[in-house]
Amino acid sequence: MKAAYSLVAQVLRHPETAVLLGLAEWDLLIRQARHADLLARIYAMLDEQGLIDSIPAKPRAHLESADTVVKRHAQAIRREVHCLRKALATIDLPVILLKGAAYLMADLPPARGRIFSDVDILVPKGHLNQVEAALRLHGWASSHHDAYDQRYYRIWMHELPPMMHLKRQSVLDVHHNILPESARVHPDPRKLIEAAVPAGEDQSVKVLAPVDMVLHSATHLFHEGELEHGLRDLADMDSLLRYFGESPSFWSALMSRAQELELTRPLFYALRYANLVLGTPIPESATINQTVVRPHWSLVAVMDALYGRALAPVHPSCSDWLTGTARWLLYVRAHWLRMSPWLLVHHLFHKAFLSPKHS
Amino acid sequence: MNVSALTPSELRSRLKEAGIFLQIGAFVIHVKTSIRSVAEGIGLLYADYPLAEDVGFADFHVRLISPGNLRRWFRPQVLFSFDGRIPFKPLPLDQAFPMLEWGMNWCVSGHAHQYLILHAAVMEKQGGSVIMPAPPGAGKSTLCAALVNREWRLLSDELALIDKADNALVPLCRPVSLKNESIHVIRKFEPDAVLGREVRDTMKGTVAHMKPPAESVAQRHVTARPAWIVFPKYQPGAPTRLEPQPKARAFMHMVESAFNYSLLGPQGFQMMANLVDACDCYEFTYSNLDEAVAVFADLKLPAP
Known part of the structure; x- marks a missing residue:
């Protein structure tokens, strides 16, 4: 796989080899990692293994700089979650965090060295109006003012249009499901909400249960059209699987939950590419299960060719003549999975000719 | 080479x-x-x-x-x-x-968040360096260009880099950016200064860059100790005036001119406090460059 050969993927698989790199290789590694948003992740991995002081000063400065940004960012997100908790407490709802903010508040390995631009929360669909009102009262405002966008999000999507806090300028995504209403598969969000667990001491700040968290991460990555952060998201997947995978019951629970939520396909791809690109250990029992849900070999071959390219960092050193096409095809695929062709045509027509243009 | x-x-x-x-x-x-x-x-x-x-x-x-x-x-x-x-x-x-x-x-x-970074010019003379933060139009670069043609070493005309380990000023010696009238002023002040081609109609008006002195470039790895913080203000026709500034106010002005102060969190606060503590702080109004250079030549190193 193309993505597996990039220097940054090699170092993610075997951080201990970083101490052997010469300056010219460090030059390439820093460039690839910067483009893949993985500089701070590499810092965290080397720091954990006590290797950071053995790295030459020049590249180390770039890793430390990225680490500074991530640490400050984590502090800001903790405060943001605290404010969210206060806002939702007024309507007696817990905060259920998704993705980056969830990893951070539950102190999970992918949070180390991870930067993310916004906070994502999951709320019951029936409470959307109350949630929106409570958030407005606490300073969040919707950032999409165009009537078509508002309607598009509310009817077809799995989230409200992004909200921004008027004072702190932080962005919040309020989800009521993990896939759009218009998508081909419909995981039941009530099941996810029921199974959510407290992130720490505070009972009113929750995260998805381990298996659901992995399935959401897989669904997000393999329904996503723009994969410029693909390798970073795959690295999240890798560290979640290494961490939760230690528990013996995890793998069988993961397989049966995937069946229950109709998410076997994204899980198949997630395990396949995490293993091929980042060497994620997958136990034999899970491998056997995977052969049952495996798509036809010809489809797997096509997907290998596409994801093998698109999961590489967006950097000239990781691209070949097919990379652009691969990214474009996956973009089309993501839209195909999100909405029916008729709806897609309608949406693109509206965006192209009717929506007001912003400069 | x-x-x-x-x-x-x-x-x-x-x-x-x-x-x-x-x-x-x-x-x-x-x-x-x-x-x-x-x-x-x-x-x-x-x-x-x-x-x-x-x-x-x-x-x-x-x-x-x-x-x-x-x-x-x-x-x-x-x-x-x-x-x-x-x-x-x-x-x-x-x-x-x-x-x-x-x-x-x-x-x-x-x-480069391994440093505390300020939008400021930095020059050094005989072991003491001056940090000049200022908003555009305050005459920072003009004053900086004049001083480096009068025996001050140029560390940077734009970015002050402060080392986290020892609060030393790290040089980033580059051509000095001159804008509009300053180009003519510096040509007159120092006819030997080497200026690049004037580029008109940029978002900053007409700009030209001045070649940094060769000695400053040669000392590109020599860090410097901060001694003075001077907030310059060019005012046409104004008499030359150097006034001490209370440290608390200097601190707040420095924070405004920093790029990554809040990013560094408590460490940023501590570094800034150490920096302001180590320096004598002034507000400086000027219109005549020769007089300005004379005032800077008379600056005394702060008592340790």
């Missing part, structure tokens, strides 16, 4: 093919371009800078590209590329060299 060792055509072809690795203070910047005005600017203003070809590591890889579409013939443009990413909108081709300078500032101020 310095840039000056290359003939103009050698420099042009190197920039076009592999690019050159410029050693600028603590950073190595890999510059690649086939734009002639950029090669000329580098040849003139970076003549004394060493080429770091054999290190193999560059902190920032930048390119200036003229887009290959119809714009080639109609109002040609230039793009700044940061290792393949395009962070800014294109500018008219004529502004390619200033764009390289602005782009390099952006590379450092946006990515």
